[in-house]
Amino acid sequence: MKVSILGAGAIGNLLAARLSVTGAEVSLIARGAALDEIRRNGVTMVTPLRRVFRATPQVTDDPHALGPQDVVFVCVKAHALRGALGTLTLLMDGNTTVVPMINGIPWWYPYGQPGPLADRPLESVDPGGILWRTIDPEQVVGSAAFVAVENDGPGRIRHISDQRFVFGDVGGRPNPMVGKIVDLFGKAGFQPRSTANIREAIWVKLWGNLGFNPLSVLTGATLGELCLDPGTRAVGRAMMMEAQMVADRLGVAFETSVDQRIAMAAGIGDFKTSMLQDFEAGRRLETAAIIGAVIELAERVGTAIPTIEGILALVEMRVRTRDTLRQSAA
Numbered sequence: 001m002k003v004s005i006l007g008a009g010a011i012g013n014l015l016a017a018r019l020s021v022t023g024a025e026v027s028l029i030a031r032g033a034a035l036d037e038i039r040r041n042g043v044t045m046v047t048p049l050r051r052v053f054r055a056t057p058q059v060t061d062d063p064h065a066l067g068p069q070d071v072v073f074v075c076v077k078a079h080a081l082r083g084a085l086g087t088l089t090l091l092m093d094g095n096t097t098v099v100p101m102i103n104g105i106p107w108w109y110p111y112g113q114p115g116p117l118a119d120r121p122l123e124s125v126d127p128g129g130i131l132w133r134t135i136d137p138e139q140v141v142g143s144a145a146f147v148a149v150e151n152d153g154p155g156r157i158r159h160i161s162d163q164r165f166v167f168g169d170v171g172g173r174p175n176p177m178v179g180k181i182v183d184l185f186g187k188a189g190f191q192p193r194s195t196a197n198i199r200e201a202i203w204v205k206l207w208g209n210l211g212f213n214p215l216s217v218l219t220g221a222t223l224g225e226l227c228l229d230p231g232t233r234a235v236g237r238a239m240m241m242e243a244q245m246v247a248d249r250l251g252v253a254f255e256t257s258v259d260q261r262i263a264m265a266a267g268i269g270d271f272k273t274s275m276l277q278d279f280e281a282g283r284r285l286e287t288a289a290i291i292g293a294v295i296e297l298a299e300r301v302g303t304a305i306p307t308i309e310g311i312l313a314l315v316e317m318r319v320r321t322r323d324t325l326r327q328s329a330a
Helices: 010-019 032-041 082-090 127-134 176-187 198-219 223-228 230-249 258-268 274-280 287-301 306-329
Strands: 002-006 025-029 043-046 052-055 058-060 071-074 097-100 141-151 156-169 191-194
Touching (some): 002 010, 002 082, 010 052, 010 141, 010 156, 032 058, 097 141, 097 176, 141 176, 156 176, 156 198, 156 258, 198 230, 198 258, 198 274, 198 287, 223 230, 230 287, 274 306, 287 306
Parallel strands (some): 002 025, 025 058
Antiparallel strands (some): 043 052
16 A cells, blocks of 8 residues: 655654554655654654654655655644645545544535535635545545654654554445555554444534643643643633534534543643644644634534634734734844
């Protein structure tokens, strides 16, 4: 199986390190300092048991050299996906399966859905419907990654905890590639499973990102601290409950409760969320996919979500203040 990983961030490097030992033909698409470091020294990963593991996947910045792949795992930030389309399309033909490993509500979410979604692209994550028109949803396998992993410099990651992945066809159809991807991840030592209800898995993953990532930006606290503090836990839970109301109106049937999801997050411990890592590094935040898309969906189904909207306003102010201070210091 020819497998490409698009993006050498934390998740991309994790997949490159672990999938490269499966026997699949694995390649990593990287740029800049990450490309140089991985070419010289491979991907270095500190495992949850604090063991150092080094892998040497094929790495390149030239998708032309690779050609069409059987599977492409897209591991860029949601807001960076449109900029990566040129690279992605060079890795695809009509038989390629695309697996977005992206936080938040994905661009493909309305595909085949009834009522207020009805195949209408989401402006919050896909302005103008460019992704919708470019990537055939029938070639997409949805995913939800329940892992805690941090960047530790170019080509270096710390795998903190968890290694659960959920995969499912976005149209709910039988799809042999889902089973092949689950098998591949099992060979890599992950804990994968397939589902006929990938949207439920997307929402369960989203609950944690939505409820605590923005609060981490506002407070600077770790995930464990946010879950254990009664005040921030209550705010995060209120946001998750509002999101559940939206999902309920969209017909999502949950097998996991909000309180179970909070317990899952608390079990990760003192981990900086990806959004806090981005904030501290001065990078753009994934607020559109994690928060903005939920607000857009709430508007479509006529559900009020005041806590989520209020937290987004505070995060946006915090980012503006950060950027102003950085410009003043420059």
